[in-house]
Amino acid sequence: MRPGLVIYLYGDLGAGKTTLVRGLLAALGYLGKVKSPTYTLLEPYRVDELDLRHFDLYRLTGEDEWESAGFRDEFDGARVLLIEWPEKAAGLLPAADINIHLAIGGTGRSATLQSNTETGDQCLKQF
Ligand SMILES: Nc1ncnc2c1ncn2[C@@H]1O[C@H](COP(=O)(O)OP(=O)(O)OP(=O)(O)O)[C@@H](O)[C@H]1O
Numbered sequence: 838m839r840p841g842l843v844i845y846l847y848g849d850l851g852a853g854k855t856t857l858v859r860g861l862l863a864a865l866g867y868l869g870k871v872k873s874p875t876y877t878l879l880e881p882y883r884v885d886e887l888d889l890r891h892f893d894l895y896r897l898t899g900e901d902e903w904e905s906a907g908f909r910d911e912f913d914g915a916r917v918l919l920i921e922w923p924e925k926a927a928g929l930l931p932a933a934d935i936n937i938h939l940a941i942g943g944t945g946r947s948a949t950l951q952s953n954t955e956t957g958d959q960c961l962k963q964f
Pocket residue numbers: 848849850851852853854855856857873893895921944945946
C-alpha cells in the first residue's frame with residue numbers, strides 16, 4: 838500500500854470484495870470494525886499515515902448523487918481508494934492502478950490481480 842493507490846474490485850454480489858478489504862485493513866494493522874459501505878457508499882479509514890477510502894458503488898444512482906455527495910473531493914491523489922462496483926461510476930473515477938477480479942469457487946474464492954500502471958506493477962511485485 839502506498840498513498841494514491843487506486844484499486845478496483847470486481848466480482849458478483851458475494852464474491853468477497855468487502856472481505857478482501859477487511860483482510861487488507863487488518864494486514865495494515867487496523868483494529869476497528871470494517872462495515873460494508875452498502876448504504877453509505879463510502880467508509881473512511883486512517884491507518885498510521887495512510888488515508889483510505891472504501892467505496893461500494895452498487896447503489897449509486899448516477900452522476901447527480903455522485904456530485905452532491907462530494908465524492909469528487911475524495912480524490913486528492915494521496916488517499917488509497919478501494920472501490921467495489923467501479924462500473925457503476927464509469928467516467929467519474931480516477932483510473933485504477935490495480936484491478937482485482939474475484940470469483941466464487943465452491944467454498945473458496947479465486948482472485949485475479951492485474952496492474953495497469955508503474956505504481957500498480959511495483960505493488961504487485963511485492964505481493
Ligand atoms: N475468500 C473467501 N472464502 C470463503 N468465503 C468468503 C471469502 N470471501 C468472502 N466470503 C464470504 O462470502 C460472503 C460475501 O462476502 P462479501 O460481503 O465480502 O462479498 P462482496 O463481494 O463484498 O459482495 P457485495 O457485492 O454484495 O458487496 C460472506 O459471507 C463472506 O464470509
